[in-house]
Amino acid sequence: MNKYMERIYNGVIKENPVLVLMLGMCPTLAVTTSATNGFGMGVSTMVVLIVSNMIISALRKLIPGEVRLPAYIVIVASLVTIVELVTQAYIPALYSALGIYIPLIVVNCIILGRAEAYASKSTPILSAFDGIGMGLGFTIALTIAGLIREFLGAGTAFGAQIIPKSIDPIGIFIKAPGAFMVLAFIVAVMNALSIKTRANDMVEGCDGCCATCNKACHEEGKEENK
Amino acid sequence: MKELIMIIVSMALINNVVLSQFLGICSFLGVSKQLKASASLGGAVIFVITIASAVANLLYTFVMVPLHLEYLKTIVFILVIAALVQMVEMFLKKTSPAIYQALGIFLPLITTNCAVLGVALTNVQDEYNFIQSVFAGFGTAVGYTLAICLLAGVRSRIDEEAIPAPFRGAPIVMLSAALMSIAFMGFSGLAL
Numbered sequence: 248m249n250k251y252m253e254r255i256y257n258g259v260i261k262e263n264p265v266l267v268l269m270l271g272m273c274p275t276l277a278v279t280t281s282a283t284n285g286f287g288m289g290v291s292t293m294v295v296l297i298v299s300n301m302i303i304s305a306l307r308k309l310i311p312g313e314v315r316l317p318a319y320i321v322i323v324a325s326l327v328t329i330v331e332l333v334t335q336a337y338i339p340a341l342y343s344a345l346g347i348y349i350p351l352i353v354v355n356c357i358i359l360g361r362a363e364a365y366a367s368k369s370t371p372i373l374s375a376f377d378g379i380g381m382g383l384g385f386t387i388a389l390t391i392a393g394l395i396r397e398f399l400g401a402g403t404a405f406g407a408q409i410i411p412k413s414i415d416p417i418g419i420f421i422k423a424p425g426a427f428m429v430l431a432f433i434v435a436v437m438n439a440l441s442i443k444t445r446a447n448d449m450v451e452g453c454d455g456c457c458a459t460c461n462k463a464c465h466e467e468g469k470e471e472n473k
Numbered sequence: 474m475k476e477l478i479m480i481i482v483s484m485a486l487i488n489n490v491v492l493s494q495f496l497g498i499c500s501f502l503g504v505s506k507q508l509k510a511s512a513s514l515g516g517a518v519i520f521v522i523t524i525a526s527a528v529a530n531l532l533y534t535f536v537m538v539p540l541h542l543e544y545l546k547t548i549v550f551i552l553v554i555a556a557l558v559q560m561v562e563m564f565l566k567k568t569s570p571a572i573y574q575a576l577g578i579f580l581p582l583i584t585t586n587c588a589v590l591g592v593a594l595t596n597v598q599d600e601y602n603f604i605q606s607v608f609a610g611f612g613t614a615v616g617y618t619l620a621i622c623l624l625a626g627v628r629s630r631i632d633e634e635a636i637p638a639p640f641r642g643a644p645i646v647m648l649s650a651a652l653m654s655i656a657f658m659g660f661s662g663l664a665l
Contacts, residue, residue, distance in 0.1 A: 269643075272502070273587050277495035317555065324548040332544065347594050350547040354587040356499065422658065423493045427651035431644040439639035 251376045258380020265388035266437065267444050270356040275389060276426040278348050282405050285393025286386060287341040291334065291349060293382025295326045296358055297375055300366040302326075304374035307367050319362045320353070327352045357381060395429050396420045477608045480601075484612030487661050490588050491620040492654040497588035501621055502646060504579075511625040515618025517576040519611065521561060521583045522592055525554050526610025529593035530603050550593045558583055588617060623653060 264270045271292070278288040302322050303310075310318045331349045334342045342349065352358070361381055366374040397403055400420030402410035410416060419425050437444050488494060491501045497518075504514050529550050537543055562580045565573040583589060592613050596606040627649045636645050 272498040273495050276498060317552070320551055320555065321548065324551050328544060328547050331547070347591060347598065350594055351496075351587050351591060353547055353551050354590055419655070423495070424651040424654040424658070426495065427647045427654060431640075431647035431651065434647070435639040435644040438642070438644065444643075 250373065254373060254376040255380035255383065258377065258382070259384040259387060262381075263384040263388060264357045264381050265385055265392075266433065267442075269444060270360055271385065272430075273351065274348050274355060275392060276430060278345055279389055279393040279396055279426060279429075280421045281397040281401070281403075282390055282393040284341075284344050285389035285391075287338070288345055288348065289382070289386025289389040291330050291345070292352055292355060292357070292385055293378070295323065295330055295352055296361060296382045296385075297378035298326050299323050299358055300361060300374040300378035301371045303362045304366040304369055304371040315367065316359070316363075319359055323358050323362070324353045357385060392429055392433070396425055399429075400425055477604065480605060480608045481612035481615070482663065484609050485616035485619065486657065487663060489616045489620055489654075489657050489660075490591070490613045491617055492650065492657045494591065496591040497586045497617060500586055501617075501624065501650075502643070505621050505624040505628055505646070508622065508625040508629065510579075511621045512618070513575055514579045515614075515621055517579040517583060518586070518588070518617050519614040520576065521554075521558060521580070522589055522610045522614040522617075523607060524561065525557055525589050526592055526596055526606045527603070528553060528557060530596060530601070530606040533597055534603070546594065546597060547590075551590055554589050554593070588613065620653065620657075624650060627653070 258264070262268055265272075265275050274288050274292070279285045299319075299322055303319060306318075306322075327350060330352070331342075334345075334349060361377060365377050369377070394404055397405075398409060399417050400422070401418075402408065402412070402414065402416040420429065434444060484490070490496050491498065500514060505511050532549065532553060533543075533546065537546065537549065542549075558580055562573075565576070565580075592610050596609055599609075601609055624646070628646060631645055631649065640648070
């Protein structure tokens with residue numbers, strides 16, 4: 248396996264951003280009401296992730312260390328705005344289904360996380376493959392979660408009727424509580440198969456989901472020690 | 474006046490930011506381990522979201538609309554929020570060390586809290602004026618505080634129960650959140 252393929256394997260399986268690293272929970276819970284929406288969100292995020300990884304990696308020697316986070320945020324926000332305008336113009340159905348969650352791609356931990364952890368240290372081509380891998384992993388996880396919720400909650404898959412209409416679907420799965428339930432069961436299954444995920448560290452407080460969380464937890468620890 | 478109260482109730486209970494809009498999930502799951510920390514974070518969130526809604530609204534109405542730069546709102550809002558949190562932190566440090574002691578460590582956490590950006594963007598989408606934006610921001614933050622404190626209360630009980638091994642940790646916390654979310658769905662029956 249060459250190093251480019253290794254990046255993709257890493258993103259999809261080994262460090263799947265949603266199922267293993269538990270990053271980007273907001274869109275995972277919010278837009279997975281149907282498989283199509285999950286897929287659309289996944290692809291939008293993947294586009295932003297690939298391009299932002301490439302740009303940040305290309306500029307990694309030009310951006311001074313102290314201002315790197317604001318610089319990354321401006322790059323990501325510009326790309327998100329482009330994606331938002333393109334979806335609004337060419338895929339209006341997806342734009343209205345995802346609504347506010349498209350601009351909120353800016354604060355998705357996955358994107359800044361990859362910029363900080365990978366793109367700022369690697370070549371543009373490798374970073375692009377890292378973006379493809381992580382983006383694919385995100386898209387696959389969102390599509391699966393969307394498929395489960397859509398199947399249970401509406402009896403359809405990608406809009407096609409699977410369960411006959413005479414059987415009432417369990418409507419709550421496409422409403423808000425269903426999102427938490429499906430994700431809880433996915434993590435429980437991963438736990439039962441003893442696949443190590445970051446989910447349990449996450450609820451312990453110091454999850455390091457974002458650069459700043461770590462700092463907050465660290466200082467809190469220091470205060471307790473006093 | 475009635476309309477403003479309606480905005481607060483609808484933002485805090487009916488469209489609860491965490492339990493029905495899924496914004497700020499990261500800190501909701503992470504910090505809810507202790508009630509005290511949850512309450513402090515809630516206080517900091519109320520403070521920041523209310524100010525951020527006001528500033529974002531002023532900036533949007535008086536700078537971006539006249540210059541026809543509405544499409545830049547995502548970039549402008551995220552930068553304003555980041556700068557604002559920094560300024561609030563410095564201001565509190567200088568002027569009221571007591572509040573800073575209580576909220577300080579949670580302020581940097583809020584920059585990346587998607588609820589803040591979410592509220593600023595929804596206010597624009599719903600075409601709220603200045604007063605309405607401030608109240609909507611306040612209501613949202615109260616809803617966040619309510620949800621995180623309730624979850625912290627539930628979690629302190631969960632710790633003592635015998636839970637099947639695969640469900641320990643994150644899954645049971647998410648299931649608790651699911652049950653809370655079902656309870657909050659009941660508020661949509663409020664006749665407004």
